[in-house]
Amino acid sequence: MTSQSMVTGDRVLRKPIVGSRRLSNYLLATVVSVGGIGFLLAGLSSYLRVNLLPFANPTQLIFVPQGLVMSLYGIAAVLLSLYLWLTILWDVGGGYNEFNRETSQVQIFRLGFPGKNRKIDITYPLDEVQSVSVDIKEGLNPRRALYLNVKGRNPIPLTRVGQPMSLSEIENEAAELARFMGVPLEGL
16 A cells, blocks of 8 residues: 555545556566567577667577577567566556445455456445454565455455565554554554
8 A cells, every 4th residue: 555545534545556557567567678679689680680789780690599599588578578568558456445434335446457357346344344454574575464354254455466565654554544444453
């Protein structure tokens, strides 16, 4: 979750969730695209014996095996970059968490990959929410996540996937949510 929560008249709290449209994903997709196109052009240059790269001369490479391998690496990287760009375009993982006292409902909305299950929209009555819990695991692979505990259901994750939030940020978010909904805070 981000600190860009929107409160409407102390009755609605809406927390936007950043999906795949993060700066790191844009940078990674750009680097993989440029590298893949470079490798593909180098492989094609060695096959056609025509220099397609302005900064190098891959026409000196022997096509089998060097040019062929560079072409295959280039094709794989271009396909990977296509996947990354489509994931960014579709904003996979993006959405919001809305806590509404006017309608007495909690709504969790996320976008997925295109298809019949692209939109994940979960709604629960506010009176079924038991608590907000925090899961903090430090170490080599840290995990810092907020969960919504609903009666008769598994805990529902509320935080974004990927970059873990700072401890102070997750504590503030958890306290704000628990206070807004009037439920206990667990795990701190």
